Amino acid sequence: MSKVSNCLQMIQVLMARPKVKIQDLADELEVKPRMVRVYRDELEKAGIYIQSERGINGGYSLDSRSILPIRNFTSDEVQELQIAIQSYLSKQPNLETTLNNALEKIRAFQRDQELSSRHFYFANDHLINTEIGNESEHYKQLFDAFSQRRKVLIAYEAASTSEVTTRTIHPYAFVVYDESMYCVAFCELKQAMRTFKIIRIHSLKQQKERYTIPQAFDIREQFPKLGFIQEPQKVELIIKSPTSNLVKESIYGIDQVIEPLENNAIRFKATLNGSESIKRWILGMGTNVQVIGPATLKQEIHKEIKQMLNQYKDLY
Missing domain, CATH: 1.10.287 (Helix Hairpins)
Structure with missing residues (x-):
């Protein structure tokens, strides 16, 4: 097969499985392993990013952000x-x-x-555990109402006051942001678009009345106006090998800059959103990362590490 055919076949294999070893890909494509790496480079030039994990359980996996409608x-x-x-x-x-x-x-x-x-709209690539509480069931019911364009009566708890109010909404879209799922809907009570964190919905009931969604509605255009992104952070990190190799293979922010340093380390700069997700990502890199800025993030990471150490103080 041609290079284009093999690249397409490689995408199909990676879409079907969470992770595939290079040798297995080579066997399926009937090429040598070095050609699989060539295909990977060609796909990345086209904006389709393939993640690489080394080790006995390593392999290639498709970056979920690559498979977007814009491609x-x-x-x-x-x-x-x-x-x-x-x-x-x-x-x-x-x-x-x-x-x-x-x-x-x-x-x-x-x-x-x-x-x-x-x-x-997936604002980040984190998966959420929808099996906690009623979030999974409520999402299914909201999606069913969205598919049929039926209004939904919900009991919703406000984050700031913990007050539970009853309101009728028209589901327009769903957003995954900072490891939480939201329903973007027109609220009849407020007569305006609102975002509802699904885990805060106490109960819901699909109504017989139907609604329509404006033909021009597009969550990609609406997302910046919905109040999710309040304080983006300009993050600067020093990341050591081997973690640096993985970070270089992904795009975390549209203004991302990666500067190579000695011993295969990198200086990483980007504007990121979702403070909790940023901290979890950094802490997940362990001793292979050093926060340079901002100072507030550095302090928060330091505080988090101290709290973690206190949980194990009986060991020293």
Whole structure:
């Protein structure tokens, strides 16, 4: 197969499995392991980032942020693909059914992905444990109401006052931010768009009345206006090897800058959001990271480490 075909096949394999060893990828693609690394480099040039983990249990995995609707086919690309298929069919008419079916699937996928991208937003790549409390069940019910465009009556607890109010909402979208899931909805009580942290919903009931979502609504455009991002932090870190190798393979902020240092260490600078997620990420790197700035973050990390040490003071 051609390089393009192998790259596409490699993406399909990585999408189907959480992690695949390089040798296994090489066997499936019928190439040498060094070619798998070449394909990885080519995909990263196209903005499809593949994470690498070393060791006996290591391998390649697909960065979830790479598979976004913006990487999907444009209408012009679909049209060009159709022209190419028609041209090819003039020489291989026996493949007409197969190729036309494939083109229809691309068109359908394009429509589905565009719809999904307008109503689902992952502000970070952390997975959330939706099995805690009623969050999982409430999300399923909200999603069902969203799919049918039915209003939902909820009992919601305010974060600031702990007051529980009853209100009718129209689910417009869902957002994962700082390891929590939110429903973005029109609130009839406030007569405005509001965000509801799903874990704070005490109860909900789908209503018979339906609602409509404005055709122009797009959560990607609305997200910056919803109040999630309040105080972005300009973070500067010194990260040692081998953790530095993993960090270099991902994009954590659009203004990210990585400066190589001695012994394969790096100086990492980026504007990041979600203070708790930032601290968990840094603490997860253990002794391989040093916080340079901001000073407040450095103090918070120091405080967290002291509290951790106090839990084990009986050992020394």
